[in-house]
Amino acid sequence: MSAVPFTASKTSRGASRWLLLGSLALNLFFVGIAVAMAVRPHGPPPWDRNVFVRAERIATSLPVADADILRGQIKTNQGAIESAQTKYRAAQDAIRGTLRQEPFDVTTVQDAMAKARTARQDFDQTIQSVFASSATQMSPAGRQALADWPPGRKTAGKP
Numbered sequence: 001m002s003a004v005p006f007t008a009s010k011t012s013r014g015a016s017r018w019l020l021l022g023s024l025a026l027n028l029f030f031v032g033i034a035v036a037m038a039v040r041p042h043g044p045p046p047w048d049r050n051v052f053v054r055a056e057r058i059a060t061s062l063p064v065a066d067a068d069i070l071r072g073q074i075k076t077n078q079g080a081i082e083s084a085q086t087k088y089r090a091a092q093d094a095i096r097g098t099l100r101q102e103p104f105d106v107t108t109v110q111d112a113m114a115k116a117r118t119a120r121q122d123f124d125q126t127i128q129s130v131f132a133s134s135a136t137q138m139s140p141a142g143r144q145a146l147a148d149w150p151p152g153r154k155t156a157g158k159p
Contacts, residue, residue, distance in 0.1 A: 051085050051127055052078075061151050066134075066142025073134040081130065084123040091116035 048054065055074050059067040074081070095112045098105070135143050145151075 051081060051123075055127075058146070058149055061149060062142050062145045063139060066138040066145070069137045069142070070131075070134045073130050077126070077130045080126050084119075084126040088116070088119040088123040091119040 052074065055070065059070045059074075062070060091112070095109065095116055098109045098112045101108065131146070135146060138146070
């Protein structure tokens with residue numbers, strides 16, 4: 001009779017050890033994940049709406065000579081770019097202001113939106129003109145890097 005309780009006790013002790021080992025491994029796994037989450041970078045840098053910051057990000061992806069061309073064109077046209085960007089931001093703010101007005105007037109909002117579309121188009125034309133004139137002076141490799149922005153983008157005709 002004494003053999004049965006001894007065997008059951010030995011089996012129970014072995015199962016407890018495996019359970020303890022499994023629990024320890026699982027806890028270490030979760031601690032490792034928590035540490036990795038705490039020390040890892042938290043994604044890409046926040047999106048900056050400023051066109052000069054974005055243009056600099058593009059320039060850093062170009063060959064050095066082509067980056068210098070782009071930076072030079074941006075600097076030459078800085079006043080026009082700043083003006084167009086400021087007008088567009090002001091038009092966006094005007095939309096937000098009309099949405100907050102009481103009593104609400106849909107015509108006022110629509111007018112503000114039309115002005116914002118016009119300001120956006122002027123801003124786009126200004127910055128695109130700068131990029132187009134820069135591209136005329138760039139090497140084929142620079143234009144290719146510009147076309148592939150952001151880096152790593154899969155383009156038509158490429159695997």
